[in-house]
Amino acid sequence: MLTLHGVPSRYCDGISRRSALKIGAFSFGATTLTLADVYRAEAATKTTSTGGSLSQHRAVINVFLGGGPAHLDTWDLKPDAPAEIRGEFKPIKTNVAGIEIGECFPKIAAMMDKFAIIRSIVGAQGGHDAYQCTTGYPHSSLAAMGGRPSIGSVVSKLCGSVDPSVPPFVGLAKRTDHVEWSDAGQCGFLGSQYGAFKPSGPDMANMTKNTTNQAHLGERQKLLHGFDTLRKEMESDSVLSTMDAHTQRAMNVLLSSKLMEAMDVTKEDPKIRDRYGDGRPYKSQGDGAPTANDQLLMARRLVQAGARCVTLSFGRWDSHEKNFNLVRDHGGKLDQALSALVWDLDRLDLLDDVTVIAWGEFGRTPRINKEGGRDHWPQVSSAILAGGGLKTGQVVGSTNRLGENAKDRPVSFGDVFATLYQSIGLNPDLNPVNDPTGRPQLLAEGKVMKELI
Secondary structure, three states: OOOOOOOOOOOOOOOOOOOHHHHHHHHOOOOOOOHHHHHHHHHHHHHHOOOOOOOOOOEEEEEEOOOOOOHHHOOOOOOOOOHHHHOOOOEEEOOOOOOEEEOOOHHHHOOHHHEEEEEEEEOOOOOOOOHHHHHOOOOOOOHHHOOOOOHHHHHHHHHOOOEOOEOOEEEOOOOOOOHHHHOOOOOHHHOHHHOOEOOOOHHHHHHOOOOOOHHHHHHHHHHHHHHHHHHHHHHHOOOHHHOOHHHHHHHHHHHOHHHHHHHOHHHOOHHHHHHHOOOOOOOOOOOOOOOOOHHHHHHHHHHHHOOOEEEEEOOOOOOOOOHHHHHHHHHHHHHHHHHHHHHHHHHOOOHHHEEEEEEOOOEEOOOOOOOOOOOEEOOOEEEEEEEOOOOOOEEEOEEOOOOOOEEEOOEEHHHHHHHHHHHOOOOOOOOOEEOOOOOEEOOOOOOOOOOOO
């Protein structure tokens, strides 16, 4: 059978050719699940779901800042606080009067009118994982029946695919040593058929041309040749005509160049790629994610191709020591990539249809520790958003003088997710999903933020 780990080795003897479609199973949460299974489930959903517009293509890009960035050094500086609180960074003015952000983010500051900042997110459970940033719920919610589904899984179920050759939910995060930081978003009680397509590890390496490694280029050419050979062989044998519609559609994904091209950032204009940067050299990565700026470009290419939700993990922000060195490195790279993403979406007239959010699982201690770091602080955190028709150029909420707690307008994770769902066309009050018992469950336990919608 054809593998996606490098060189196509052999083909099976007909497509009942046992398991040719099993090459699709690598991409989803369950190893026993094929792409055909996913599309059968989606077809059933389209005939039973009452929520979402299947023809409208709106999307969300969720950038998880694993480890929890220091809110006092990014979006909520306290220049009048004592030195042991305010730290080394100074606030800089933005192009919106009255809004200042950290000095590591000059590119975002120059286009602050395209962004909105939430400074008062509360309710973090304190775990070092992406669960609340992908679902809006704590781990304990409906845990007995598999837990809450992530926004990507919900959108997959309620809205289905835009293009038959592009999965609606894509998780770009490569596996990290601290596995929880590379969680693309779990399918929860919806089941594995609504899990993320994960073109990570060796699969991503083979599907994406790496111009810095000529050996990879050769392997990619062999892989593409293998796909071409399999396609021609199947067509000549009229194998596709014997498949059901869902199996044919799954093969379309596996053999389509559209998905592979969307993930191949080398096909982008070099000037656009330079604007994003590549985030190298990766520093302070440890057991977390790399600062892979080109994944934000890949996310844009995927939503442009038809994906509805793309998640990724950017950097390792767990700054118990040398916090300011880490924020200088990660902050500068995030500034370049995030500003480029928003500029790029705007350039392509996609910004109103694509909501972008970047945030971590919690904030960090206002007081700097003896190692020059900041520790975990679930009491309050921040997020930055753009696109989706949101009312940008503003700050929502505030913290007290030392950045310890929410002072004005506390915002829950549920409030953020209600707003995200609304921005992509799903009313969080009117479009529930049914759990395994048949009981409808709200998409988010929160209220849409009227400041943003």
